[in-house]
Amino acid sequence: MLRIAIPNKGTLSGPAAQMLREAGYQQRGDDRDLICRDEANDVEFFYLRPRDIATYVGSGDLDLGITGRDLLVDSASPAEEMLDLDFGAATFRFAARPETVSDVDQIAGRRIATAYPGVVERYLAEHGTTASVIRLDGAVENAVRLGVADVVADVVSTGATLRQAGLAIIGEPILHSSAVLIRQGEAPANGQVDQLVRRLHGVLVARRYVMLAYDVRADLLDQATALTPGIESPTISPLHREGWVAVEALVLRQDVHRIMDELYDVGARAILVTVLHACRL
Numbered sequence: 001m002l003r004i005a006i007p008n009k010g011t012l013s014g015p016a017a018q019m020l021r022e023a024g025y026q027q028r029g030d031d032r033d034l035i036c037r038d039e040a041n042d043v044e045f046f047y048l049r050p051r052d053i054a055t056y057v058g059s060g061d062l063d064l065g066i067t068g069r070d071l072l073v074d075s076a077s078p079a080e081e082m083l084d085l086d087f088g089a090a091t092f093r094f095a096a097r098p099e100t101v102s103d104v105d106q107i108a109g110r111r112i113a114t115a116y117p118g119v120v121e122r123y124l125a126e127h128g129t130t131a132s133v134i135r136l137d138g139a140v141e142n143a144v145r146l147g148v149a150d151v152v153a154d155v156v157s158t159g160a161t162l163r164q165a166g167l168a169i170i171g172e173p174i175l176h177s178s179a180v181l182i183r184q185g186e187a188p189a190n191g192q193v194d195q196l197v198r199r200l201h202g203v204l205v206a207r208r209y210v211m212l213a214y215d216v217r218a219d220l221l222d223q224a225t226a227l228t229p230g231i232e233s234p235t236i237s238p239l240h241r242e243g244w245v246a247v248e249a250l251v252l253r254q255d256v257h258r259i260m261d262e263l264y265d266v267g268a269r270a271i272l273v274t275v276l277h278a279c280r281l
């Protein structure tokens with residue numbers, strides 16, 4: 001039975017369970033359950049703190065896990081990223097009072113408060129800088145106000161928490177994070193793992209793409225399909241109406257309205273968009 005770690009609480013918990021449901025896996029019925037056995041798929045899900053997931057997977061005690069890239073880096077566990085799951089996006093950044101520290105060059109020798117000491121130590125080592133890292137559990141933005149630190153290093157999503165604490169971002173993001181599927185570094189090939197990755201990839205494609213269908217005169221087909229090349233190739237079917245064809249192709253959801261406008265200008269008609277529920281490419 002495949003054993004998979006997923007977040008029991010926090011930002012990543014709901015979207016991770018939702019993605020697995022869309023991929024056809026059973027999820028817990030109650031938010032307090034810590035285990036869910038999906039007999040039909042021969043998978044057991046363990047609900048764990050996202051911060052601990054890389055540890056369980058890196059040690060080989062669990063086969064796979066879903067966690068944040070920043071938490072994976074912070075753990076320094078021998079687990080590796082297999083697939084970016086495209087949710088839980090956040091940047092990891094330095095911030096400080098603008099009148100004290102306003103540039104990354106001024107970080108050397110300062111006190112940096114963070115709940116992610118591994119990420120900060122890695123940054124310092126890569127930049128040949130030394131500073132004193134103060135590990136806190138959370139709400140690190142308060143550390144500057146309370147005199148415990150000069151700089152904070154934390155997850156930034158909207159930036160509202162930093163602004164409220166009178167802190168300004170310093171420099172470029174230390175890390176771009178999002179939810180990722182992880183496995184142990186030297187894990188051998190496994191058909192069940194491959195199947196899960198294919199299913200999750202199918203969910204990502206179904207979320208990113210829509211199916212576009214339209215009718216167009218055969219002599220305009222090349223112009224139209226240049227706008228909708230599809231992933232492999234567009235499907236072309238004859239229409240009963242002489243000289244016309246029907247086209248079907250996947251297009252990126254974010255581009256669909258622009259493509260519909262351009263197809264209309266080329267002469268395509270009956271342009272329809274269909275949402276995908278699942279797919280295997």
Ligand SMILES: Nc1ncnc2c1ncn2[C@@H]1O[C@H](COP(=O)(O)OP(=O)(O)OP(=O)(O)O)[C@@H](O)[C@H]1O
Nearest residue numbers: 009010011050068069070071088089090155157177
């Ligand atoms: N707005 C956000 N705040 C915190 N973490 C976020 C946010 N957006 C994405 N994440 C990601 O979620 C993961 C942290 O999840 P975790 O459950 O530890 O913290 P949390 O969502 O803040 O919950 P908690 O209430 O326990 O602090 C990290 O990978 C982080 O990058």
Ligand SMILES: O=P(O)(O)OC[C@H]1O[C@H](OP(=O)(O)OP(=O)(O)O)[C@H](O)[C@@H]1O
Nearest residue numbers: 138139140155156157158159160161162
């Ligand atoms: O940029 P924002 O949209 O404001 O979000 C980022 C903030 O949210 C998280 O804090 P959380 O509420 O999880 O508290 P914590 O620090 O105790 O984890 C994170 O640690 C930042 O403080």
Ligand SMILES: [Mg+2]
Nearest residue numbers: 010138139155
């Ligand atoms: Mg938090």
